[in-house]
Every structure is written in structure tokens, then in C-alpha cells.
Amino acid sequence: xxxxxxxxxxxxxxxxxxxxxxxxxxxxDTKVERDGKRQMHxxxxxxxxxxxxxxxxxxxxxxNFILNCDKYAAKLAEIKExxxxxxxxxxxx
Numbered sequence: 001x002x003x004x005x006x007x008x009x010x011x012x013x014x015x016x017x018x019x020x021x022x023x024x025x026x027x028x029d030t031k032v033e034r035d036g037k038r039q040m041h042x043x044x045x046x047x048x049x050x051x052x053x054x055x056x057x058x059x060x061x062x063x064n065f066i067l068n069c070d071k072y073a074a075k076l077a078e079i080k081e082x083x084x085x086x087x088x089x090x091x092x093x
Contacts, residue, residue: 010034044079047072 013034020027029041051072053065 044083046075046079 015032017030018027019030025045027043027045029043031039033039051065051068053061053063053068055061055064
């Protein structure tokens, strides 16, 4: 069998870094491509699951969904305030 040499060329190359807050809630992913272009993605794991409803009948499901929306909205407002404080601190550096 003849040995075939393949001359590889790099189509893309990137480095990735994931930073996580000590409590594991905040995640900041950074990707830098070979051309120097940077892309970052910030997420809060407390907000990963959207509201849902469950129960033994459709009425229970709707009621629980609405209650979960209220809890989610409160959590979202709390996390938004935390993010605003972090942004303010970042700007003051």
C-alpha cells in the first residue's frame, strides 16, 4: 500500500477560555480566532431553566406556570441588579 502524504492547511484556529464565578452561577466564555477577533458570551446559570408548569390537570399546569413566571421575574430582576453592580464596578477600574 502506497503512503499518501496530506498537506494540511488550517482553515480556522481559535482559543477558548471559560471563566466561572466561585459560586458557579456566572459563566464568561471567551473565544479568540486566529485573526484576533474576540467573541465573548456571558450567562447566569440561575436563569437557564425557563418557567414551567406541572400538575394533575391542565388548570394546575397553567396556575403553576404563572406562579413560576412570577418567581422567574423576581429572580431575573435580582440578577439584573447584580449584573448592573458588576458593570458599574468594571467601569470604575
